[in-house]
Amino acid sequence: xxxxLLYIMACISAIIIFIGCAKDNDxxxxxxxxxxxxxxxxxxxxxxxxxxxxxxxxxxxLGKQLFYDPILSGxxxxxxxxxxxANFSFSDSTIQFSIGIDKLPGTRNAMPIVNLGYQKxxxxxxxxxxxxxxxxxxxxxxxxxxxxLTNALSxxxxxxxxxxxxxxxxxxxxxxxxxxMKAIAQFERTLISGNSKYDRVKQGLASFTPQxxxxxxxxxxxxxxxxxxxxxxxxxFSDFEYRNTGLDSIPVDKGRSLITLNNNDDGKFKTxxxxxxxxxxxxxxxxxxxxxxxxxxxxNIGFKYAENIDxxxxxxxxxxxxxMDVQDIIAFLNTLTDFEFVNNPKFRE
Amino acid sequence: MAFTAMVMLVxxxxxxxxxxxxxxxxxxxDVSILFNNQVDGMPLELGKMQYTxxxxxxxxxxxxxxxxxxxxxxxxxxxxxxLDNYDLINAADISxxxxxxxxxxxxxxxxxxFKVGLPYDRNHNGAQDGDLDPVMGMIWDWNTGYVFFKHExxxxxxxxxxxxxxxxxxxxxxxxxxxxxxxxxxxxxxxxKQLHLKFNLNNLYTTPTNVxxxxxxxxxxxxxxxxAWIDNLKLSFSxxxxxxxxx
Numbered sequence: 001x002x003x004x005l006l007y008i009m010a011c012i013s014a015i016i017i018f019i020g021c022a023k024d025n026d027x028x029x030x031x032x033x034x035x036x037x038x039x040x041x042x043x044x045x046x047x048x049x050x051x052x053x054x055x056x057x058x059x060x061x062l063g064k065q066l067f068y069d070p071i072l073s074g075x076x077x078x079x080x081x082x083x084x085x086a087n088f089s090f091s092d093s094t095i096q097f098s099i100g101i102d103k104l105p106g107t108r109n110a111m112p113i114v115n116l117g118y119q120k121x122x123x124x125x126x127x128x129x130x131x132x133x134x135x136x137x138x139x140x141x142x143x144x145x146x147x148x149l150t151n152a153l154s155x156x157x158x159x160x161x162x163x164x165x166x167x168x169x170x171x172x173x174x175x176x177x178x179x180x181m182k183a184i185a186q187f188e189r190t191l192i193s194g195n196s197k198y199d200r201v202k203q204g205l206a207s208f209t210p211q212x213x214x215x216x217x218x219x220x221x222x223x224x225x226x227x228x229x230x231x232x233x234x235x236x237f238s239d240f241e242y243r244n245t246g247l248d249s250i251p252v253d254k255g256r257s258l259i260t261l262n263n264n265d266d267g268k269f270k271t272x273x274x275x276x277x278x279x280x281x282x283x284x285x286x287x288x289x290x291x292x293x294x295x296x297x298x299x300n301i302g303f304k305y306a307e308n309i310d311x312x313x314x315x316x317x318x319x320x321x322x323x324m325d326v327q328d329i330i331a332f333l334n335t336l337t338d339f340e341f342v343n344n345p346k347f348r349e
Numbered sequence: 350m351a352f353t354a355m356v357m358l359v360x361x362x363x364x365x366x367x368x369x370x371x372x373x374x375x376x377x378x379d380v381s382i383l384f385n386n387q388v389d390g391m392p393l394e395l396g397k398m399q400y401t402x403x404x405x406x407x408x409x410x411x412x413x414x415x416x417x418x419x420x421x422x423x424x425x426x427x428x429x430x431x432l433d434n435y436d437l438i439n440a441a442d443i444s445x446x447x448x449x450x451x452x453x454x455x456x457x458x459x460x461x462x463f464k465v466g467l468p469y470d471r472n473h474n475g476a477q478d479g480d481l482d483p484v485m486g487m488i489w490d491w492n493t494g495y496v497f498f499k500h501e502x503x504x505x506x507x508x509x510x511x512x513x514x515x516x517x518x519x520x521x522x523x524x525x526x527x528x529x530x531x532x533x534x535x536x537x538x539x540x541x542k543q544l545h546l547k548f549n550l551n552n553l554y555t556t557p558t559n560v561x562x563x564x565x566x567x568x569x570x571x572x573x574x575x576x577a578w579i580d581n582l583k584l585s586f587s588x589x590x591x592x593x594x595x596x
Contacts, residue, residue, distance in 0.1 A: 053476070129493035133475035136483050137490040149484040177483045178476040185476075259492045261520070261573045 033169065036060050036186070038117075041194025043202055044235055047117040053132060053182045055189060059169045063187025066180060068349045071159070072152050073101050073145035080138065080184070083110045086348045089276035089341070090114060090191060096287035104143040107253065109287035112280045114341070115273060117189040118236045124269045124285040126242060127259045131188060132181040149177050156180070193275050193341035201335070202234070208335065215332025218325050222312075225296070225321065225329050229312045230271040237274040237336065243310040244268045246303030247284060255285065267306055278337045292333055296326045375539040377452040382420065382461070382544045384438050384446045385593060386413060389551050393440050398503065398511070402551055403559040408504040408514070410550065413440035414487065415498040415518075416466055416480070420448050423460035425534065430454070435471065437480035437487065438548075458535040461544070465518075465525040465586050466497030472521060489519070496570075497523050498582075500550065504562040514566040518582055523570060525583045533595050545593035552589040556581045 036055035038047055049055055066072065068081040083098040084090040090113035092098045097105035108124050116122070116131055128134035138144040139152060156162045156175045163175060170179045200206040208216065218224040220233055231237050242256040244267040251267025259265075269285045283289040289298065300321045303313055321329075341347070386393035388400040388410075398409040415438050422430040432450055439445045448463075466472070467481075472494050475483050481495070488495050498518035503511050535544055554560035568578045 123491070127492040128490075129473040129475070133473075133490075133493040136475060136488075140490050153484060176478060178478055181476040181483075258571075261571075261576075263573070 033058050036190070038190065038192070041192065041199060043199045044115065044192065044194045045118070047189065047192075049117070049189065050130065050132075053185060055186050056169065058165075059183055059186040060190055061187075062165050062169050063183035063185070064347075065165070066184050067187050071155050072139050072147055072180075074147040074151075075101050076155075077101055078145050081349055083138075083144075084113050086342050086344075087279070088112070089193070089279045090347075091280040094281055094290075096282050098144070100141070100144045101146050102142070106141075106143050108285050109282060111272065112276060113188055113191050114193045114275055115236050116191065119240050121240075121270070125255045125259050126270055131185040132178070135181040135184045136177065152180070153177065191341075191347055193338040195340045196275065196338040197335040199338075209331070211328050211331040212335050213332075214325075215328035215330070218321065218329050219332055223317075223320060224325055225299070226312060226316060227274075227299075227329070230310075231274045238271045240270055242268040242270055243313075244306050244308045245284075245299070246306050246309045246313055247286075247288070247298070249304045249306055251306065253286060264308055266308060268308070274333060275336050276338055276341065278334050279342065292330045293326060296321070296329055300326065375455075377454045378537050378539050379541045380422070380450040380453045380535065380537065380544055381541070382448040382450060382546065384417065384448075384546055384548050386438075386440045386446065386548045386550065389549060393550065395441055398505070400551070402562065403555050404561040406504050406562040408502060408562060410440070410500065410502040412499055412501040413550065414438065416487070416495065417448055417463050418467055418471075419464045420450065421462040422450065422453065422458045422535070423462065425457045425459050429462075430458075435467065435477075435479065435481055437485055453537050455537050455539060458531060458537065460528065460530050461546075461592075462526065462528045465527060466523055467495050468524065469521055471495075472524075492571075494519060494521075497525070500553075504566065506563050512566065514562055515569060516567075517569040517571075518579065519570040520579065522576065523579045523583065525586045527586055527590050529590055529592050531595070532592050535595050543596040545596065547591040547593045549589050549591060552591075553582060553585045555588070556585045 034057040036057050036059070038049075038055065040046060066080075068079050070076045070079045070082070072079065078101050083092040085093060088094075092110035096109060097107065098110045099105055111124065119131075120126075122128035122131060122134035123137065128137060136149065139147050140149065153175055156166070166175045166179050166183075167173070169183065172179075197206055197208075201208055220228045222229075230239055230241065230243060232239050242265060244251070244255075248267065254266050256268035256270075257263055257265035278292065281290060281292070283292070283295045289295045299313065301318045303309070303318075305314060391400065393410060393413065395410055395412070398407060400408050400410070402408060416435065417438055418435045420432040420434050422432075424430070430450070430453060432448070434448055436448045437445060438447075471477070471481065475488055475490070475493055481488075483490070487499070496517045496519040498516070500514075500516040502514055504514050506512050529546070531544070535542060565578070568575050570579060
């Protein structure tokens with residue numbers, strides 16, 4: 001039996017390698033560009049890069065420049081990086097709702113940018129069908145960067161440096177929207193985090209304190225934290241599915257159903273990754289909880305019985321964790337912080 | 350992965366568009382398919398309160414844009430010439446109101462088929478060029494997907510007050526197939542031809558009963574309450590496109 005398994009695994013590996021080669025040949029880049037080699041940490045799976053946006057060193061550099069350039073906002077005062085700051089795992093400091101160029105607040109908490117290449121859909125409600133498509137959302141949103149694409153493109157095309165940079169990466173004589181989308185997506189795919197204490201423990205390079213170890217136990221224990229149903233332990237720490245977590249009996253923000261137009265999805269939001277979670281307060285789609293303790297106590301005692309509440313939560317017993325259990329889980333969550341990631345100069349402005 | 354490869358392969362094939370390898374002008378010719386936007390025989394002029402719909406509402410059109418994609422010309426032997434086209438028709442710019450079919454092989458074509466809107470794969474990706482570039486103003490940035498058809502303007506309500514109206518026809522549910530017999534067949538004989546189609550906006554607002562703009566004036570395909578409206582409009586497109594003439 002073991003031999004059969006090994007044989008099957010070998011076959012699968014062979015197929016993957018074969019496909020990998022075929023794929024490399026397909027990912028033709030423009031003349032003179034250097035393919036960008038993504039370094040995937042041991043705890044994370046290979047990242048699938050879309051065939052129509054192969055990563056290049058030049059494309060990633062251009063994407064980074066755009067990410068930090070306020071030229072993409074209406075009055076050229078805000079960049080993507082204004083609300084996605086490295087110190088906070090690329091979320092927006094401790095603010096509940098980011099403030100756009102017109103001094104207007106948004107309605108959802110700015111999401112961190114970490115390991116996005118593993119996600120299929122973007123925004124809290126999954127409205128953006130891929131990472132490239134996500135890019136134009138904040139640029140055009142009246143309460144965010146509030147810029148028209150027409151205007152952004154004409155500014156880029158009139159810029160001293162950008163036309164040559166874009167031409168080098170994408171060819172063509174004029175900068176177009178899909179080029180901007182692709183460049184920024186390329187940079188964002190490089191924001192990979194996989195060197196937290198948790199990862200080092202997994203690799204045998206560190207060990208948990210007794211409290212962290214207990215926290216890990218409660219995390220997976222379905223009669224305690226039961227975090228792992230959705231924030232699947234290891235790898236990306238999320239299944240990226242959409243759920244109603246009982247924040248309100250009747251959802252104020254309809255969330256996923258605004259996208260699917262299906263009432264069953266009312267109040268559902270994407271399960272966020274828990275990597276670097278200690279850096280991304282406040283929490284939930286609307287940033288209603290200031291601390292991890294408030295968050296965990298919501299799942300322990302605070303949740304409300306919304307009609308379509310996730311059954312794993314709805315059927316769990318209120319008050320199943322005592323205050324010490326909660327502190328243990330927080331101690332474990334703190335091991336998911338990757339300081340090398342947030343301090344990496346390759347990612348910072 | 351293998352599936353991705355297949356999809357890519359198919360996509361590549363599609364890009365080769367139309368004809369066999371021949372470039373001999375005697376065996377093929379370019380055909381322009383022209384969309385003449387109008388309202389019950391009056392040419393469509395933007396910004397003029399001069400139209401009346403079937404319900405008797407006085408209205409004007411300020412913006413009219415729609416996607417004509419995947420045009421197929423059907424020969425008298427039922428073989429099909431497929432264009433992998435994604436064209437945005439914008440009434441504000443007459444030069445956009447056409448689809449170019451290049452090097453159409455000689456023969457007699459008796460039918461045209463096309464879609465209003467974008468098939469699933471094209472509909473859910475914003476990073477596309479040309480008429481699909483988001484700068485064309487036809488894609489939702491909060492829910493990746495294109496608006497297939499936009500009609501924006503004004504109407505006079507029952508008290509004679511001018512009110513604004515917005516119809517945005519979108520979501521995968523809205524993808525519409527149109528098939529029109531060419532009552533005069535298109536004979537391609539090595540010389541460029543024009544195939545004229547009319548698009549009569551008034552015919553869109555008659556199913557299942559005449560649409561009264563006082564009641565229905567803001568549909569943006571953004572809630573399930575718009576599903577019935579989408580379904581009705583889908584049926585109406587077949588009436589709105591009309592074969593006109595061959596030149």
